[in-house]
Amino acid sequence: MEHIVIIGNGISGVTTARHIRKLSDKKITIVSAETDYFFSRTALMYVYMGHMKFEHTQPYENWFWKKNRINLKNGYVTAVDTDNKELKFADNSTMSYDKLVIATGSKPNKFGWPGQDLDGVMGMYHRQDLENLEKCTPGTKRAVIVGGGLIGIELAEMLSSRNIPVTFLVRESSFWNGVLPAGESDMINRHIREHHIDLRLSTNLKEIQADENGRAKAVVIEETGEVIECQIVGLTAGVSPNIDFLKDSKIEINRGVLVNRHLETNIHDVYAIGDCAQQHEAIGLRRPIEAVWYTGRMMGETLAQTICGNKTEYKPGHWFNSAKFLDIEYQTYGWVFSKPMEYEKQFYWEHEDGKKCIRISYHKDTKEFLGINNFGIRMRHEIFDKWLTEKRDIDYVINHLKEANFDPEFFKQHEAEILQHYNSQLVTNA
């Protein structure tokens, strides 16, 4: 019986395993050194905040794996010998495979800051990071977070939930403005400050200072030389593929494990999916490495087909994503760029309360609908996916926005106001 070994028990690896089991009787083993059972990484923050216990982040009950004959191996892979189709573990044991799936996800970036390895300095990615944060929490009078992305704002929310004052250092001139256009980004700036988080824009970290026990005691700001005393430093300046263990293998790597559109590496029977995979050439407007829950899941769904004999190209559909910034929910469908492409025009509406907005991107000549950002208003994935496929124009989208509304019943609806705003802009632009 063919033995499929999957390194990594995150959403990508687990999705692959589940689908292989549905399609076949192959022997499946999932290897992880992080946890025994699959959990939702995006939910770790809620454990620290006391919304959930860790067990609630596990989407399947513990009996699920045995019932579905998916073997779980707790072990840390240190080397992959592709000639002999063998994995080597940190305890020097080995495991052979017939097909290997690398789904090891990401690790937090560190940019060589002085003091980045001190006690009290941490990323927020693995379960172990959460345990470390819990350990460091008592006695913390202030935390400093370095890096203004999705994990940074989540860590700020986590610490705030325990009433720990947070200083949030963001290199950019506005929060996440490499992805969010100015209006949305500024809305989130305001919302961060509304939560009494000390947001410092255009601010870089120079160094982290240690106390006599080798524990972080302060950070120094690059621009001003200001010293901010703190007991926790969160490094959340993005993530990169977690593939150090492949450096001495024959598997071709760049920033991630290089794969073709079938998610195959240069070595036969070795595949890579999820955050750690890097496409030779980006697909459409996507990035070659996508560290997103949904793409990891979709790669897993696709690869299971290939492994079970139905060779399938990875062809993600229309881009979509979502996040929650403290209390403001964000969804996006299609492409809306922070700095519009030369062919792109954008329509922006913001509610007077400053906590809801939408931005619709469209082609300046054809008026084709290209994408939407919605904040504080929920929208239907299915409808936008359909409108993108049908290449609807912006007039159609604005006039049919109500069909896409996904807010709970009785919520105030804003479509009429949005339409009015759209029409008034047309008049002023004409």
Next chain:
Amino acid sequence: MKNNLEQSMSLANPAPANLSLMQKIGTLIGMTGLGIILLAAFNVDFPNKGLWLAISLLSITAGVIMFSYGLYGNTVEGIKNNGVWSKSISSRGLLGWLAGISLTGFYIVLYFYPEYIGLAKDGGSNTGIIALFDPLSRILSGNPASQWFVYGTLYTIAILTFGIKFIWKYRHNRYHQIRTISVMFFQTAFAFLIPEFMARLNSDTFKLPYYDLKNVWPLNHYLFEGYNVKSFINAGNIGLALLIFGILSIFVITPILTYKFGKRWYCSWVCGCGGLAETAGDSFRQLSDKSIFAWKVERWVIHSVLVFIVVATTGIVHSYLGNDTSKYWLTKDTFLIGVAVFLATLFGAIWYFKRHELKKDARYGAIGYLVIILALIALHYTSGEQNIFIWKASKVKSAYGFLIGSIFSGVVGTGFYPILGNRVWCRMGCPMAAILGMQQRLFSKFRITTNGGQCISCGNCSTYCEMGIDVRSYAQKGENIVRSSCVGCGVCSAVCPRGVLKLENGAQEGRINPNEILLGNDVNLMDLVNKK
């Protein structure tokens, strides 16, 4: 796996915040109000009972409101679940157990030893807590208080004050605000005030039965008891109208509303049990068991209770009907045959229209149906004048009242809030919920829609589902949630960080839609895999 995330190893308090000054004052005032009632329990004879009762009830109300304001007043609108699993009261800690034990004790005294809280014996006057409530009862109905009046008053205050807390907690969410106002209204008007005012209409020659109009059989399991039906009939046209309303509620009003809106119209908008669960019980919703095992237990238990009450009620009615066709058209045998024909039609219709959806569940349904039919036949042959089978009718009914009405819905259902969650009764025991649930599952427009492929399997929805539904297991498959137990409280939708869930009434087509591969992936692959 080591579990050190859940336990605090720290010297500092892991809970998000210590009590604010406002919360401390609120606690003091509220406990003072409770303290007055407690003193009354020890037979402290308050001189001016009306005044002391007013002080007590107003203090409790003010205390809860101040506490809530201290908790939510100065926060930004949004989800307020910080520290739920680190606070003792909401995570089965010491405070949770203390609250559970106190509540359970209160229910035991209330149901079985009301004399301990001062219920008058044989024509005497009330003492203790019940005497404290006499002035209010006299204002409303003109009669002295009973233990049920004390209970009803405290119950209503709990729904009102914790309703305000809940509205504050969800002040960004109009669905929650409106439905909470609804349960507050129905409790105050229909369960508390109207029956008291109805009692005021009574005179020596005219007597209405106690009737909470929104309390539908079989939740209201004594509706068709002989004494109750007699008192309806004796109350002339008004009584008859009420009785007809009670019957229409079950067979007409309920099915129509459930078809249009799902069972939520009752369970989380109108019902008193639901009202308490959604307000005072909100802090315990995360404690419900989400395992598949619990789901299996739930289905067996709740449907057994339903079969029990159907048989018991049939037996009760059978026991007081006559045999003489010249006196009443509805005789013992006509009635039994009528029930059998009705159930057979119902079962046949479900089987015919929904057999492709039922699969294994149909077998269980058939078992339940068979049990009832056999019971009816047995009733016919074994029961004498006053018997259900070989037991006295009143015995069977009082067994139901004791086991289900008192122990299950009261002592366990509410007393165990802080241990088993706030909907144990609704989930495991309520026969009304079982009937509405079948309608919701099979003949309703209601569902919780899953938003394409947006689920990140975080688990907030499942954690905060008071009915123990593993909402995530559906959402992460892109599948709508169509479950008989869902009471439509809407909290899963509210706590979802990615806007994935929406309670909706919509078309039957596509209501149930399991997907192997979710929206967002290769269109051809989705077609290939999802089409069976």
